[in-house]
Amino acid sequence: MRNAQQAFINSAVRRRRELAAGGTSDLFDLIQNASASQIVAALAGLPEQRRREIGAEVTTWFKQRQRTTWWTAGSGTALAVAVVGCLPTAAQAATILARNTVNPDGERAAALMSTVAEERGITWLGDLAHRLATKINQQTGIEHWRFAAALLRVTGTTAPANDRFVELWLDSVQLPDRRRAGRPATLIERLRDDPFLHAMLPRLFEIDGLGLRMTFDEVTTTWDERRRHVLPTALAQLATEGTIDRTILIDGAIGRLLRGDRASALRAFTILLTELEPTTTEVATRATDYLRLLADAPAPAATMAQKALRDLPDLEIDTVLDTSRDVLLRPDKALVKAQLTWLDRLARHHRDRAAQVAEVIAVAAEHPAVELRDRANTLATRHGHDPTAGGIGPAKARP
DSSP states (O other), X not given: OHHHHHHHHHHHHHHHHHHHHTOOHHHXXXXXXXXXXXXXXXXXXXXXXXXXXXXXXXXXXXXXXXXXXXXXXXXXXXXXXXXXXXXXXXXXXXXHHTSTTBOOOHHHHHHHHHHHHHHHTOOOHHHHHXXXXXXXXXXXXXXXXXXXXXXXXXXXXXXXXXXXXXXXXXXXXXXXXXXXXXXXXXXXXXXXXXXXXXXXXXXXXXXXXXXXXXXXXXXXXXXXXXXXXXXXXXXXXXXXXXXXXXXXHHHHHHHHHHHOOXXXXXXXXXXXXXXXXXXXXXXXXXXXXXXXXXXXXXXXXXXXXXXXXXXXXXXXXXXXXXXXXHHTTSSOHHHHHHHHHHHHHHHHHOGXXXXXXXXXXXXXXXXXXXXXXXXXXXXXXXTTOOGGGOTTOOOOOOO
């Protein structure tokens, strides 16, 4: 061990002398050989003017290879260390490191870059982290994102919340870096320690289509024992623990469902609300939104809203009747059947309003499904209305 350490020290001293004397070929070999730690040692103590001269050569050398070279974890980390150790500004460093072909080992690169920056006495590493993060685009892969994210964490720089950064953050939540030793942390453990969680959370509800990425499963042992839709479940658990604001989740999910999206993209938010199990008080304060979901949202969300509203003790009957006229024209048979059952219950409990309830029930007498038409006719007649009398005018089923 001592011999190896001494050999490393001797090698660093030799390379430092070469760099100080004007040679750079050895540095380029170290980059290509992924020898990041040796670059840290070789650059230590070099005068600033000499570093800048080397930086200019590194920039030229990189440009000659940028179209043909893919900088992977090893060589990318070595390149990042050399860039921070020699280039004069964050802007110039970013012209190299922001390229999607540069994919260092995020955590290791960030730690070594921090060491080099401290030894050199530069203060723009946070600026570099910000520049890398804001340049992330649709062509950026997860490994490059991990690099930018690690540098943000090391420097304490605020993460941007642009769409692509959030998308890749979500991908990283689903696909953690497996290069680290030890037992992989579960998703909820990773979220508890995630410095970006609170900044990313509101954006989950704002970006169109993002719900498609939120319904993944977590496999810890076997596929048959996987945890289903683990992210909504974990978010609900974190809200229960007080780690994140429950109100943000409830209002965010409802808002997303009201704005609409592809049905498959909305599924995650319906699951989230189901996992949160809003109290009757929470539902009552948002009753107007729940009624809109019942009338217009895709069937799973409408069904969730219907169940929540039926449990409210003081929901105004006129509000239920107004919404029911739209619900009973929906093509979703299970939803319409449940609404008829709810209206039947209202008519039984409010005998003084039974005739009005029966008129609304009669709307479903024009439903395309025969069994629902028959059910509506039976209930409307039971509560004192003749659907065949034409008292409410023709009802048109939704397409």
